[in-house]
Amino acid sequence: MNKSHPSSQSGVSMFANLPLNALRAFESAARLLSFKAAAEELAVTPTAISHQVRALETWLGVQLFERLPRQVRLTDGGQRLFHSLHGALLDVAQSVDTLRPQRSGTHLTLSTTAAFAALWLVPRLGRFYARHPDIKVRLDTHCEVIDLHQDASVDLVVRYSLDDYPNLYGLCLFDERFGVYGSPGQVALAAEQTPTLISVRWHNSKLYAHGCDAWCAQAGENWLTRQPCIREYDEEHYALQAAIAGQGLVLASNILVSESVASGLLVGYRPQVQVDGAGYSALCVPGRERHPPVRAFFKWLEEEVRLSGSQHLPVARTVS
Structure with missing residues (x-):
């Protein structure tokens, strides 16, 4: 039969x-x-x-x-x-x-912030290309929050937020903490005199100011009440470059300074003093995580977070 x-x-x-x-x-x-x-x-x-x-x-x-x-x-x-x-x-x-014959490779479009792309993602992206040379990653670092349900041109996003996303498939990458960092010379100088402070003009300026206040309160420092010299930048990666160049101390995410700290360009000032930040998550429309390029990128992100030694390892979170 x-x-x-x-x-x-x-x-x-x-x-x-x-x-x-x-x-x-x-x-x-x-x-x-x-x-x-x-x-x-x-x-x-x-x-x-x-x-x-x-x-x-x-x-x-x-x-x-x-x-x-x-x-x-x-x-x-x-x-x-x-x-x-x-x-x-x-x-x-x-x-x-x-x-399809003569396929030119697979594209993956990722939306994230310019700071996360420049300071965490791009320095590690070569390892993804080495493993997946056929996948071309396009980074979208515009400030606008993308509605993934309406914009099918974006495969996934990495977002920094305190919010949950119940209508999206997600991977919790890590929670962050904020500390004060500077070049070795500036950190040594800060023990003797009021340092120059480097500030970031976030889109939510109150959130950044709250972090500064919380750090000073926990550290017992009164810098902000002494009207120190403050240099302000629009983006975190500019502020960190200024700190590396010895322009002052900056309140920054332990995630975004990880490469600079590992290379010795930045060191923590009173590193035991840390305040809670938000979290980073990789997100996509439910079902898109099965798309091979997206699946490969999720897997690679999880491995990179483990390699970075984060205490908050990724946990896959699916929608109900």
Whole structure:
């Protein structure tokens, strides 16, 4: 007796009735939260997208979108369908891509802050390329927070935040602590006189100021009340370069100074005094972690955190 082919009668009937065009229209509209944007992406009219989505809702017997003035919003049912469908379509796209001749390599787009990219990621990225020479990493270091559910051009993000992300697949990389650092000469000088302080003009300036106040309170230092000379920079990597150059002391993340401390360019001033910061997490849309380049990058990130000797090892956190 011949074994049945995977496209047996039951298999054919299972897929034959799937409204594939409507599902593709829904995925695009759900990701972009716009029928107009989905129409532009799929090169059809907004009316066609609306008809496809309405037909899918009728076929399912479930409303997928709330139609609001000038916008649409996913219902709970729409969210569930989008999460599973988006991951499934990514798998199909990857499978199809592996069959294409003369493939030029795989691209991975990562969004993160300029400071994390410059001070932690890029110095280590060569080890990723050595292991995965076929994967080209593109770094997006714009300040805007990207909505991964709407921007499919970004594969994953590394975010610094106190928040949780229940609608994303994530890997907790590490929690950070803040300390004061400077060049060896500046740290020695700070024991004798009030140092010049290097400050970072964060987008949330109150958060950075709170960290300075907390460090001074814990250390018993009254620098801030003595009106010291303060030099301010827009980005943390500029501030650290200023500290390395001997311009003063800087309150900085133990994660971002790790390379400079390891090389002896920076040392801690009263290193036993540390204050809590937030945490770094690598995040992607659920399902995208199965995409081979993303999976490879997640695995590499976890190994790098372990190599860095962090006391907070990564823990994979999936959505419920």
